[in-house]
Amino acid sequence: MILQLLISGILLGGVYALVSIGLTLIFGVLDVVNFAHGEFLMIGMYAAFWLCTLLNIDPYLSILLVAPLLFFVGLFVGRTVIRQTIGAPSSVQIFATVGVSLILMNGALLLWKADFRSVPTAYGSGAISLGPIFIGYPQLMSFIGAIVSSAMLFPFLRYTYIGKAIRATAQDRRAAMLMGIDIQKIYTFTFGIGIALVGIASSLLAPIYSIYPGVGAQFVLVAYVAVVLGGLGNIPGAILGSIIIGITETFSGFFISPGWRQGIYYAVFILVLIFRPQGLFGQKQ
């Protein structure tokens, strides 16, 4: 039983990691906490839903369309809103992204109503059994997706020119600018990448979760918790943080009560913010 809980927790952590990676990337480079992150996930899930119902495209295949779509959505929002908030007082940052979140969430409510929708797939409830342990097929896919997308992100950030420019900007804006990097472009581009990662996440999550205008909130709060646990801006930290949250959730759901399981990680979150704001693995500044 313990092993089953542990594995379910790790897989659930993979789901959360998908959302956290983009969030932590945006935070690390732009130094902006994106309060609209969950709403981009919601838009991506609706895109996967419509591609599946109207064009009969499998959600996993729709990654190829949803990720680029969200990349462009990210570029647009990054250019029009996010870029103006960089270096601004935190009230401006918070409320500009909260504004984006309100527009997206209620825009979706206007267009698609509050109905819960789900993507019908043959494998949606499929599971693989390894002896006494059951592993949900879509959960496994999203976990693999999280690993693959972060594995792709690393060489991109390490070896490509633009990846190096992104890291340089994250380390020292002024120095990057002096080296001839157009940091404004880097900001917009990074935001686009972060949102494209959310696009990958949304296609992978569409077969598992119901889709409704408020669906983003349920993931994004967890993603914040994971990102803060791992240290803001730290991508491997975000993945590890997500897995810790996933395990905490399955264990507290089983041993305490399913209704309280989210309450537990919010409490953990507040405690971590207070005692280790640099994250569990971060260095003290």
Add this chain to the structure above:
Amino acid sequence: MEGSGRSPLAKLILKDPELSFSLLGLVFSALVIGFVRNPFYLDVLIMIFLWAMLASSWNIAGGYAGMFSLGHGAFIGIGAYMSSMLFIHFKLSPWIGMLIGAIAAGIIASFLGTICGRLKGHYFALATIAFVELINIAGVQLKELTRGSEGLSIPFHAGLANFMFESKVTYAYIGLIFVALFYFLSLALERSKLGYYLVAMREDEDAAKSLSINTPRIKMISIGISGFLAAIGGTFYAQYILFIEPDTVLSFNFSVQVALVTIVGGMGTALGPVIGSFLLTPLSMLLRAYLGGGLAGLHIVIYGFLLIIVVFFIPAGIVNAIRTPLKKYLKGEEIG
């Protein structure tokens, strides 16, 4: 009186234009309530007062002290639930329940302010979001007390002691009195030593510390007052709507809207939350009434655009955008 710049009224107007403007607004609102008979417009007025109260309470922490809470729903909800539960289970008058709820919320807020006080900007905001979600889960899970997500209906027995009235006019007057109290309290705070300390801390915390301002202490006090007032607003909400559920009063969305009204009106000004509510509440209610359920959410989409526009173009809010040039003009008049 006419033409003489020395009459006490004229003196007050010149010396304290804001206070005189507000007193005028207060008298005007009191008169308007007396004449309005249409229940929908009365409802709009009451909701304006309610949101002005909630926004004023947020303003004490978010506006003056710069502690951007996105979790004020927690304090509002504590107030609403406390007075309602005490009334339902123990038949305690909601007026007393209101005070108990406000004290509880004030203590909890001070505690939160103490432990999260050193978090800056968005970290503080994130902590308050987690806090309101935590309280929300408690509200859903403690079914014996709160009836969970079904919500709590407050049985209607009209009477002053029960804080329930047949006529909306009474609610409107009580709301107006509360708004006036909250407003004068904010104004008194703004002009007190504590108010100056808070603004100094908001602008530059290190500088404030070096001037030997005890910043953790004033943070604790300001968010405590803020939570206390928010809970009073919560009780007023519960007594008027007579139905509360975790997804409204204890939600993140509710918390955001409270902040939004203040930001549009003007953070860190006593008048800002009131003006913000006078602008936004009728807007949202009229949109909801005329567009109907078919376009649910449209008013919040408009809120979202407004929020972004205000934050980028008039970050100090509408009151400051009008007041600063007006002050210059009035001062010029006085000297000339």
